[in-house]
Amino acid sequence: MSFFEEWVELDLNPILSFSSSSKIIYSNSEAQFLLNRIKQKELFDLALTYAPKTFGALTSYIDLTIKNYIFYAITVSYENEDEIHMKLYKSAMVKKESKLNIKNINTTNIFTLVDLAISTSKIKNEINFIKNYDPSIPEFKLDASSFIKTLNSVFEVFKNKNNVTCSILLKIGEYIKIDNIKYSLISVEIVANEKSDFSSLNIRETNSFILTYDDSKVTIDLPLIL
Incomplete structure (x- = not known):
């Protein structure tokens, strides 16, 4: 795993990539927590909603609550018709769950x-x-x-x-x-x-x-x- 791949994997914000048929191509560790709460089709639809009208990237500031997550922004990018990428930015109010304590169990x-x-x-x-x-x-x-x-x-x-x-x-x-x-x-x-x-x-x-x-x-x- 390269430095940049590891950096994305360790990001505390959910990062996902979808195919044109809504199949997940990539999801980092934080995105796995989100996928335990909401169906991937709903996240794919969210990416389409905030996607730029042309190729490139677009960041939108939002007030979005999904289960016990609160997001204040979303970035969606795509360079072709086959893949679309999304990053959700968590509010500081969100309960951190990426570090589960599995010691002394x-x-x-x-x-x-x-x-x-x-x-x-x-x-x-x-x-x-x-x-x-x-x-x-x-x-x-x-x-x-x-x-x-x-x-x-x-x-x-x-x-x-x-x-x-x-x-x-x-x-x-x-x-x-x-x-x-x-x-x-x-x-x-x-x-x-x-x-x-x-x-x-x-x-x-x-x-x-x-x-x-x-x-x-x-x-x-x-x-x-x-």
């Missing part, structure tokens, strides 16, 4: 942790929990204490809901790069039967997972570290 059964949090919630609230677990997921390393605290906070948000579905699944074709090593993603999805207010969730930047929320769903993505 232990091998744990994630199903046991989720069941424990569900049991704790059911003691205090009358929620009908629906579980959808992928039994093929092995035990893997994670920060159990932080994960449990986060789950309890999420279930507290859902305490007045009638039905809550908890799914644990392997994200097919998605991964996260930490210290230049690619890890598959295990996703814990908690979905309620109506919209919720997640403003009370306060997740530390040093957590060993990625938490996102949207209307009635909370997603916790964890690197599959065996």
Whole structure:
């Protein structure tokens, strides 16, 4: 990898390249976090929206929120009809997630942790929990204490809901790069039967997972570290 390639890879702003059919040709590490939250077709459409009218590059200053990202500018460039390139500039208000803390973590059964949090919630609230677990997921390393605290906070948000579905699944074709090593993603999805207010969730930047929320769903993505 050349100096410039490594420089782009380490950039804290998402950088992506698309083919004319919206297929991703390149995405740096930061863009991988964004792709865990939004479909690549939506990002491709965003690039087309802010593309210059002729060959070259154009930077537009915007106020764009995507999940828990806030962007203040976008640069789109293309030199031919086959490829288009995009860089999104993150606001300083954005929660940094590019440095996940994977130190001091232990091998744990994630199903046991989720069941424990569900049991704790059911003691205090009358929620009908629906579980959808992928039994093929092995035990893997994670920060159990932080994960449990986060789950309890999420279930507290859902305490007045009638039905809550908890799914644990392997994200097919998605991964996260930490210290230049690619890890598959295990996703814990908690979905309620109506919209919720997640403003009370306060997740530390040093957590060993990625938490996102949207209307009635909370997603916790964890690197599959065996």
